[in-house]
Amino acid sequence: MGIAERKQREKEMQQRVRREQILNAAKRVFHTRGFSSVTVEDIAKEAELSPAALYLYFKNKDDIYVSLNLQLLEYLSGRLESLQIQKDIAPEEKIATLKDLFNDVYRFDPLILINLFHLQASDGLEKLPPERLSQLNALAGKSLRSLAAIFDQGQAEGRFETHHSTALADIVWIIFTGAVLWEESKRMINPEKDYLRSTLDIALDIFRKGITNR
Amino acid sequence: MGIAERKQREKEMQQRVRREQILNAAKRVFHTRGFSSVTVEDIAKEAELSPAALYLYFKNKDDIYVSLNLQLLEYLSGRLESLQIQKDIAPEEKIATLKDLFNDVYRFDPLILINLFHLQASDGLEKLPPERLSQLNALAGKSLRSLAAIFDQGQAEGRFETHHSTALADIVWIIFTGAVLWEESKRMINPEKDYLRSTLDIALDIFRKGITNR
Amino acid sequence: MGIAERKQREKEMQQRVRREQILNAAKRVFHTRGFSSVTVEDIAKEAELSPAALYLYFKNKDDIYVSLNLQLLEYLSGRLESLQIQKDIAPEEKIATLKDLFNDVYRFDPLILINLFHLQASDGLEKLPPERLSQLNALAGKSLRSLAAIFDQGQAEGRFETHHSTALADIVWIIFTGAVLWEESKRMINPEKDYLRSTLDIALDIFRKGITNR
Amino acid sequence: MGIAERKQREKEMQQRVRREQILNAAKRVFHTRGFSSVTVEDIAKEAELSPAALYLYFKNKDDIYVSLNLQLLEYLSGRLESLQIQKDIAPEEKIATLKDLFNDVYRFDPLILINLFHLQASDGLEKLPPERLSQLNALAGKSLRSLAAIFDQGQAEGRFETHHSTALADIVWIIFTGAVLWEESKRMINPEKDYLRSTLDIALDIFRKGITNR
DNA sequence: GATGAATGAGTGTTCATTCAT
DNA sequence: CATGAATGAACACTCATTCAT
Numbered sequence: 102m103g104i105a106e107r108k109q110r111e112k113e114m115q116q117r118v119r120r121e122q123i124l125n126a127a128k129r130v131f132h133t134r135g136f137s138s139v140t141v142e143d144i145a146k147e148a149e150l151s152p153a154a155l156y157l158y159f160k161n162k163d164d165i166y167v168s169l170n171l172q173l174l175e176y177l178s179g180r181l182e183s184l185q186i187q188k189d190i191a192p193e194e195k196i197a198t199l200k201d202l203f204n205d206v207y208r209f210d211p212l213i214l215i216n217l218f219h220l221q222a223s224d225g226l227e228k229l230p231p232e233r234l235s236q237l238n239a240l241a242g243k244s245l246r247s248l249a250a251i252f253d254q255g256q257a258e259g260r261f262e263t264h265h266s267t268a269l270a271d272i273v274w275i276i277f278t279g280a281v282l283w284e285e286s287k288r289m290i291n292p293e294k295d296y297l298r299s300t301l302d303i304a305l306d307i308f309r310k311g312i313t314n315r
Numbered sequence: 316m317g318i319a320e321r322k323q324r325e326k327e328m329q330q331r332v333r334r335e336q337i338l339n340a341a342k343r344v345f346h347t348r349g350f351s352s353v354t355v356e357d358i359a360k361e362a363e364l365s366p367a368a369l370y371l372y373f374k375n376k377d378d379i380y381v382s383l384n385l386q387l388l389e390y391l392s393g394r395l396e397s398l399q400i401q402k403d404i405a406p407e408e409k410i411a412t413l414k415d416l417f418n419d420v421y422r423f424d425p426l427i428l429i430n431l432f433h434l435q436a437s438d439g440l441e442k443l444p445p446e447r448l449s450q451l452n453a454l455a456g457k458s459l460r461s462l463a464a465i466f467d468q469g470q471a472e473g474r475f476e477t478h479h480s481t482a483l484a485d486i487v488w489i490i491f492t493g494a495v496l497w498e499e500s501k502r503m504i505n506p507e508k509d510y511l512r513s514t515l516d517i518a519l520d521i522f523r524k525g526i527t528n529r
Numbered sequence: 530m531g532i533a534e535r536k537q538r539e540k541e542m543q544q545r546v547r548r549e550q551i552l553n554a555a556k557r558v559f560h561t562r563g564f565s566s567v568t569v570e571d572i573a574k575e576a577e578l579s580p581a582a583l584y585l586y587f588k589n590k591d592d593i594y595v596s597l598n599l600q601l602l603e604y605l606s607g608r609l610e611s612l613q614i615q616k617d618i619a620p621e622e623k624i625a626t627l628k629d630l631f632n633d634v635y636r637f638d639p640l641i642l643i644n645l646f647h648l649q650a651s652d653g654l655e656k657l658p659p660e661r662l663s664q665l666n667a668l669a670g671k672s673l674r675s676l677a678a679i680f681d682q683g684q685a686e687g688r689f690e691t692h693h694s695t696a697l698a699d700i701v702w703i704i705f706t707g708a709v710l711w712e713e714s715k716r717m718i719n720p721e722k723d724y725l726r727s728t729l730d731i732a733l734d735i736f737r738k739g740i741t742n743r
Numbered sequence: 744m745g746i747a748e749r750k751q752r753e754k755e756m757q758q759r760v761r762r763e764q765i766l767n768a769a770k771r772v773f774h775t776r777g778f779s780s781v782t783v784e785d786i787a788k789e790a791e792l793s794p795a796a797l798y799l800y801f802k803n804k805d806d807i808y809v810s811l812n813l814q815l816l817e818y819l820s821g822r823l824e825s826l827q828i829q830k831d832i833a834p835e836e837k838i839a840t841l842k843d844l845f846n847d848v849y850r851f852d853p854l855i856l857i858n859l860f861h862l863q864a865s866d867g868l869e870k871l872p873p874e875r876l877s878q879l880n881a882l883a884g885k886s887l888r889s890l891a892a893i894f895d896q897g898q899a900e901g902r903f904e905t906h907h908s909t910a911l912a913d914i915v916w917i918i919f920t921g922a923v924l925w926e927e928s929k930r931m932i933n934p935e936k937d938y939l940r941s942t943l944d945i946a947l948d949i950f951r952k953g954i955t956n957r
Numbered sequence: 958g959a960t961g962a963a964t965g966a967g968t969g970t971t972c973a974t975t976c977a978t
Numbered sequence: 979c980a981t982g983a984a985t986g987a988a989c990a991c992t993c994a995t996t997c998a999t
Contacts, residue, residue, distance in 0.1 A: 154960070275514065304489060307525030329983095376968095584975080693945060703918060728917065735905070798992080
């Protein structure tokens, strides 16, 4: 059954490629045209497919969003985990690294948070395949735990003051979330790009200074 | 003309009351059911009016949003200004006060940022009465300037390290924006309320520690 | 009862004045803004009254149209009758006079035919007070009969060839109707006014030449 | 690729058939129920399609009208052109032929002028695909020029008196326009059909007599 | 597997008309 | 007599989604 197996593999490969193609198209379109103003047909056109074809790979318009988000969360949680694991970097350093990480994430997909938000604001969550939801929560949780672990480490080593490691993780999230939204809203008025980088720089610097002992 | 005048007054009062009534209804509905999923009819029903009646007081569905936002921005910018003016409070104290302020703002209307965002993401801005837009920008600008002035004061008195007062103002905004969004997204999964307060507490504490000398 | 009577008179006078005021406003508004695009409120605003007030003097939006039309038809049928009655003018001359008459009618209200048409195209005729309809038909008929009589006279005196006096009357109507519509449609593209006069000139000249014996 | 090509052809054919089907339905409905009182749903029902389907083939309700008009103008301008080209027919004869032509046009679509008019009266012209507008103007111009050419010929050959060939063309248009409108308005009151034919007969006869030299 | 064609279920918005005051 | 306020009834148009081919 080597042949059948290989065929099976190829098929799955093909499927994954198509999904990727669609997700990339979706990402591009959402980035330039907001969210609710994007139609399924827009995505399809960008992906050079028919609207109907999208429904072969995704259950929903919303499903496309979530998958987009999952993609990024996967990337993010991966990088966070590997950062956390690294034994030889001081916790303070790790926070500095977070700046780059978040910046990368934003460059990877600036719309991700916005998409996430839109998704939640819509009542479309019920229409999702239930497994998607758990994936979403699992990854989000994993990311946060990695983040928290970094602070736990810092506290364990006596370098951080505060004892609310979970809260610290949340706050970093908050800073990031807010920074992105802020950047986006500024871009509406005055597209002075890479505004994010500098603000994030200062914000996380302040944050680091605020939590370290000495 | 005392009588005519009073009648005129009463009429305007009546008008304002109706507007308020509609805005309150809108606020409630948006709060519970997201944004784009809310129909004009929903708002009307909540306000115990006919959909057509809304169009007597607002130009648009979008106009209702902006007016909602304006309402809050007015409140916010007012409180920020009076905080900034206060001569006898130390800048560090003022930052502490910000926590309460932002918390109040959030209690007053948790959806505000979300609405603002949605509004900007939509292409509906052109459909707005142009004066609304300038109101919006004016108030947003005023708020930020008040915030910046607080940091200017802190620096002038040599109590704050950093010299980017505008950036500091931005960062506070970021923290607030992010916190609210974060709270909202948590509430979707687990409605453990008043999460905002404690996180904001820590976040602004850290922030204050991070920027003060000594 | 002299006083009561006079009061009664005055009231009726007042009523007629108001009606006239509304009709004039309507005429102006329809002239500049087409037909179906005009709202009752537009008319009211032009008449410096409230929309509700119009309903004190007219049953309907359509009623306003018909009354407008009746007004003109009255004027037209009056002038046609007095032209027809005139014993000392040769039928050929009378045709020449028609040019002026129609031109006057057009100046009096260029939109009249268009209004008439719009009215008929709408299904609003059922909503009219039935007496209005008979007035309308009576006056239209009277006008046509006057016109026909002119040609009858011409034939009786042996100056016109054709024997279809009714048809001749129709044709004059047609020329007029067509000329107005043509003028209007030209004005859409190129508002070179008083195009009507010259074309009507030629058209009725040709017409006269075409039906006279030498 | 003969097969692919044929498939392509078939598809386009199918498309054109649907458009025709919709236009025919629209023609019928407009004919019996006026213009503005017809809803998109009415047309759709008559065409045995869903309202949404119409929007696959036409941009607008107005677009449907214009297309209807274009259809007729195409037919009309074609016939006018081929009439004008004919070298062996005397100009007087050609005028006689016009009667049939216009009659045919009217039978083909009695509502055409009315539609045209309604269209222009509405402010919907901006909502049209811009190419439609140029098509419309091009065809209208072409028709008029053909008509004018006929009179030019007549004058060149010394058979017509007047020297305003453009005006003559206009007048024929006027007669036609007026006749149709007249017929329509008569039909409202008393549907004695084919009234148009006889009146047009006489009108154009008179016209011919009026402009020929002997 | 891919799609062209079709549609059901909304959605924001308009406007003639009414009525309490 | 006049009107401000309110609304019911439409209506054009959109879009996610389905399905025969």
